[in-house]
Amino acid sequence: MEAILHGILLAFGLILPLGVQNVFIFSQGASQPSLLKAFPAAITAALCDTLLIVLAVFGLSVIVLQLEGLRLGLMIVGIVFLLYMGYSIWKSKPASLETGKSLKPKKQIVFAMSVSLLNPHAILDTIGVIGTSALKYVGTEQLLFTAACIIVSWCWFFGLTVAGATIKKLDGTGKLMTIFNKCSAVFIWCTAGYLLISLL
Numbered sequence: 001m002e003a004i005l006h007g008i009l010l011a012f013g014l015i016l017p018l019g020v021q022n023v024f025i026f027s028q029g030a031s032q033p034s035l036l037k038a039f040p041a042a043i044t045a046a047l048c049d050t051l052l053i054v055l056a057v058f059g060l061s062v063i064v065l066q067l068e069g070l071r072l073g074l075m076i077v078g079i080v081f082l083l084y085m086g087y088s089i090w091k092s093k094p095a096s097l098e099t100g101k102s103l104k105p106k107k108q109i110v111f112a113m114s115v116s117l118l119n120p121h122a123i124l125d126t127i128g129v130i131g132t133s134a135l136k137y138v139g140t141e142q143l144l145f146t147a148a149c150i151i152v153s154w155c156w157f158f159g160l161t162v163a164g165a166t167i168k169k170l171d172g173t174g175k176l177m178t179i180f181n182k183c184s185a186v187f188i189w190c191t192a193g194y195l196l197i198s199l200l
Contacts, residue, residue, distance in 0.1 A: 003144040005148075007148025010133055010149065015156050021115045023089075025157050029161035056131030087185070
């Protein structure tokens with residue numbers, strides 16, 4: 001029971017802060033014509049998180065934290081991607097204002113994979129925090145801890161998608177989502193800037 005509770009609290013603590021991944025999943029829920037069409041992004045993000053959690057628990061954390069070159073490479077790729085994504089979100093318009101311009105499933109999947117697997121903060125948090133915390137457990141307890149982290153991740157991303165779709169219903173004109181997109185883009189650029197400063 002302790003392992004499950006620890007996994008739930010730890011996963012919520014890592015996933016709750018407003019991050020690039022959360023912004024993207026929420027925006028898909030808000031911009032797609034129907035809730036179902038936003039699911040590719042949510043499912044992809046949840047699968048990527050599941051992969052990172054499993055890798056972290058079963059030893060990748062030791063490798064990444066010891067290889068400075070790998071960490072540096074992740075940071076540089078992440079910065080470039082965040083700059084591009086910020087530009088894309090800034091230029092995008094809500095589906096209600098620009099019919100048919102919401103992301104297709106394939107593009108949703110690519111973007112969701114990118115914000116999950118090219119996001120240095122997400123990777124280092126997952127590997128550094130979840131991977132290290134999992135060392136406390138062995139056998140069944142370690143599996144329960146891992147499962148709790150994964151379940152929280154899946155529930156969170158589907159919840160964000162539903163929240164985005166709900167906001168869209170309350171915002172018939174699309175003005176609120178336009179403001180949200182601009183703020184999201186600025187937030188993403190600030191994240192890229194923060195990462196760049198941390199490299200200097």
